[in-house]
Amino acid sequence: MALIEIHTEVEERLHQHHQRYSPQRREIVNVLAKAGHPLTIQDIRKRSNGLAQSSVYRNLVVLEEFDIVVKVVTNGEIGRYELAEDLTGHHHHLICSNCGVVRDVVVPHALESDIDRVLATIARREGFSLDHHRLDVIGKCAKCR
Amino acid sequence: MALIEIHTEVEERLHQHHQRYSPQRREIVNVLAKAGHPLTIQDIRKRSNGLAQSSVYRNLVVLEEFDIVVKVVTNGEIGRYELAEDLTGHHHHLICSNCGVVRDVVVPHALESDIDRVLATIARREGFSLDHHRLDVIGKCAKCR
DNA sequence: ATGAGTGCAAAGGCTTTGCATTAGG
C-alpha cells in the first residue's frame, strides 16, 4: 500500500472510532511506514522532530488499539513498533539475538498456507482461538556475526 | 529426557564451564522441568520455597548463558523462562494475547523441515546467520475467549 | 465551550546491581 493510501486508510479507521488523526499520529505513521521495519520509541523520536516521549507512548497505545500499529517483541526488553500487516502485508522477522535489530521478510505463500492449516488444528485442539501466527528467525545480523 | 537425566546433563554442562550446580539452580531447573511450560520469575519463586528475587534473576542469567534455560517473550512486559529445547525437545508456543499464559505444542516434523529449509535460504540472502526459528500461535486461551 | 492531544515531571513495575554474609571446593 502506498504511503498516501496508508494515511487515508488510517485516517478513516481512526475517524470510525471517533479518534483524531493528529499531526503527531500522522508523523508516527509516516516514520514507521518509511522505516519499513520495527522501531523503538527512541527511534521514532529521533526520526521525527522531538516528540515528547509520553505523547509517543500514548499515541502508540491508541494506534495499537485500532490495529494500526503492532508491538513487536524481539530480544527482550525494549518494545518495537511497526504498522499492522493489513497496511504493509503479511511478513515475518529476522531478529538479531545480539543487537535486537529486525528485518522484515516474506516467505512463500505455500509455506504460509501449510503453517496456517497446521496451527489452526493445534489451536482448536488446545481450546485456543487462533488469532495469528508469528514466525521469526533468530540469528546474528551481518554486523554482529 | 527424564528429570534425573536433565539434572545430570545440566550439572555436567555447568561443570564444564566451571560453574556450580547449586541447590537453588537445581531447584529452578526442577521447577521448570515439572511445569512443562514457561514460567515467570514470580511463578518460580512461588513454586520453590521463597528464593530471593535477586538470586533467581542471577541464577537465570547463568543458566541462560550456558543454554540451559531460555527466556521466552510472550505478550510483552514480563519475562518467562523454560528449559532449553535440547533438554525438552523442539516445540512451539500457544500464547494467550490477553493473559500471557503459554502452552507448549509440537508440530509435524514435515512442517518443521519445510520451515527450516525456507528460513535458511532467507537468512542467508539477508546476511544473517541462522540460529533457530520461533513459531508461535497468538490467540486467546480457553479462559480469556 | 468542551473534550482530545501534548509536555513535563513524577510515579510504577520489572530487572539489575552493590555490598556484606554464607557456603562450597
Place this chain on the structure above:
DNA sequence: CCTAATGCAAAGCCTTTGCACTCAT
C-alpha cells in the same frame, strides 16, 4: 582459604500516569 552463591536493599531503565495547557471542532 578463596571464590562463588545468596539476601536484602538500593538503584536503573523502560513505560505509564497526573496535571496543567493548548488545540480542534
